[in-house]
Amino acid sequence: SKAPxxxxxxxxxxxxxxxxxxRIASGEMLGKDQPVILQLLDLPQAQKAVKGVMMELEDxxxxxxxxxxxxxxxxxxxxxxQIALLVGARPRGPGMERKDLLSENAKIFTVQGKxxxxxxxxxxxxxxxxxPCNTNAYIAxxxxxxxxxxxxxNFTAMLRLDHNRALAQLAIKTGRPVSSFEHIVVWGNHSxxxxxxxRFCTSNGESVKDLINDExxxxxxxxxxxxxxxxxxxxxxGLSSAASAAxxxxxxxxxxxxxxxxxxxxxxxxSDGSYGIPEGIVFGFPCVCENGEYRIVQGLPIDxxxxxxxxxxxxxxxxxxxxxxxxxx
Ligand code: NAX
Numbered sequence: 178s179k180a181p182x183x184x185x186x187x188x189x190x191x192x193x194x195x196x197x198x199x200r201i202a203s204g205e206m207l208g209k210d211q212p213v214i215l216q217l218l219d220l221p222q223a224q225k226a227v228k229g230v231m232m233e234l235e236d237x238x239x240x241x242x243x244x245x246x247x248x249x250x251x252x253x254x255x256x257x258x259q260i261a262l263l264v265g266a267r268p269r270g271p272g273m274e275r276k277d278l279l280s281e282n283a284k285i286f287t288v289q290g291k292x293x294x295x296x297x298x299x300x301x302x303x304x305x306x307x308x309p310c311n312t313n314a315y316i317a318x319x320x321x322x323x324x325x326x327x328x329x330x331n332f333t334a335m336l337r338l339d340h341n342r343a344l345a346q347l348a349i350k351t352g353r354p355v356s357s358f359e360h361i362v363v364w365g366n367h368s369x370x371x372x373x374x375x376r377f378c379t380s381n382g383e384s385v386k387d388l389i390n391d392e393x394x395x396x397x398x399x400x401x402x403x404x405x406x407x408x409x410x411x412x413x414x415g416l417s418s419a420a421s422a423a424x425x426x427x428x429x430x431x432x433x434x435x436x437x438x439x440x441x442x443x444x445x446x447x448s449d450g451s452y453g454i455p456e457g458i459v460f461g462f463p464c465v466c467e468n469g470e471y472r473i474v475q476g477l478p479i480d481x482x483x484x485x486x487x488x489x490x491x492x493x494x495x496x497x498x499x500x501x502x503x504x505x506x
Contacts, residue, residue: 181212181243183298185258187289188265189217189247190226192416193306196423197264202234202242206427207260207434215245218254219265251292258297260434262426263289263317266307276500279309283316283504290317290332294324302433302469303332306426310334310367311445311459312497318447318459319505329457333433333471334445336371336461338418338425339363342406343373346399347380351388357381362463362474363443364483365490366497369404371461372486377477396482437466444471452479452487458494 184201188194194217200206201213215234219227227247234242248254255261267281286305293301305314311334318332340363348355357380364372375395378385389395402409410418432442444464448454451462451473463474479487 179211181214182207182260183214183216183256183258185216185218185254185261185297187218187251187254187261187263188307190219190223190230191265192419193264193422193426194219195230196420197262197426198230198234199237200423200427202237202239204239204241206431209241212241212243214243216254216256216258217245217247218251219247219249221249224249251289252296255289255293255297255301258293258301260430261293261297261301261303262306262430263303263313264306264426266313279312279497279500280504282307282309282313283501286313286316287320287504290320291324293317294321294326297327299326301327301331302430303327304335304426304429305333305445306335306422308367309497311461311494312501314445314459315447315457315498316501316505318457329447330449330471332447332459333429334367334459334461335422335425335429336363336367336443336445337429338422339367339371339373339403339406339461340443341421341425341428343375343399343403346402347375347378347385347389350394350399351380351385353380358385360441360463361443362441363403363461364487365461366494367445367461368490368493369401369408370490370493371404372483372490373400373403374483374486375399376480376483377463433466433471434469435466436468437464439465441465441474446471446473449473451475452477454487454491455495458491458498460491460494 269278314332314334360377441463448458454460464471
């Protein structure tokens with residue numbers, strides 16, 4: 178049988194953690210033949226709650242769960258990790274400015290980026306879920322670069338929930354099954370400036386743009402619905418998306434680890450200069466995955482409307498980068 182894979186998860190006592198850990202342990206992320214060891218990080222005051230989650234994980238008697246630890250020390254949590262899911266983050270408190278949110282999180286992600294760089298497996302695949310996830314991933318990557326053990330391209334951010342939300346809206350609009358759709362992408366930042374782009378999307382080989390044939394719906398309903406879905410969930414549930422976010426994290430890592438067979442998926446990845454996005458900016462791109470590596474889909478035409486939308490979300494990310502510049506030293 179296979180050697181267990183060490184999976185570090187931060188924010189393990191939180192609501193996304195509660196939807197995520199059981200699915201990782203049941204084999205939904207890395208495959209039904211792949212044992213896992215869970216390495217759970219949370220703040221000191223959350224350790225008791227983490228212990229409770231571990232008791233429940235034990236009580237599931239998952240055949241693939243080969244071990245678990247809980248800690249409040251990032252150096253312990255990331256030790257030899259092959260996968261790191263950075264879910265824990267500082268939420269925006271009452272009266273907190275966006276700038277404060279950025280800098281509070283910058284502190285967390287410099288510490289964790291350094292701990293990953295020093296202690297994780299040199300091939301560790303990192304997914305940042307905690308918001309602002311693109312910039313948090315950028316900070317972790319930049320900090321890790323100073324140590325230099327882990328490739329920068331391994332630091333990614335979660336745009337998959339936005340990708341899945343876009344698919345769901347297209348399925349509802351057309352009355353076709355989600356599984357019939359291919360080639361959707363959400364460009365840019367995981368924020369309301371994101372650009373869900375259906376120009377290349379097909380359903381059973383037919384152009385979805387032609388099927389719907391309603392550019393006003395696309396611009397005035399579809400794009401804002403996908404972009405504001407997170408806020409709509411909070412409004413309805415009184416809590417932010419958790420199960421769907423955990424599901425998207427599983428999708429992101431499973432596809433990166435096991436491959437997409439040519440299918441496109443949206444991943445927030447550090448730009449290599451593709452589509453004119455400055456190198457290093459962590460940006461939602463269409464990707465395909467094979468042999469444990471992702472590749473940005475190249476050569477897609479960018480029309481005027483798309484250019485405008487891509488620049489808007491890029492500008493926001495450049496401002497976020499500017500806002501944390503001093504903290505990166
Ligand atoms: P919760 O507040 O339920 O849980 C967060 C957990 O993280 C808590 O247990 C807290 O103690 C822990 N934590 C805080 N700082 C930590 C640190 N420095 N080290 C380790 N653990 C720490 O939040 P939850 O609903 O689980 O959401 C987690 C994060 O995901 C938030 O930042 C949220 O904004 C973000 N989201 C990102 C999404 C995406 O698509 N990228 C969608 C869902 C979600 O909004």
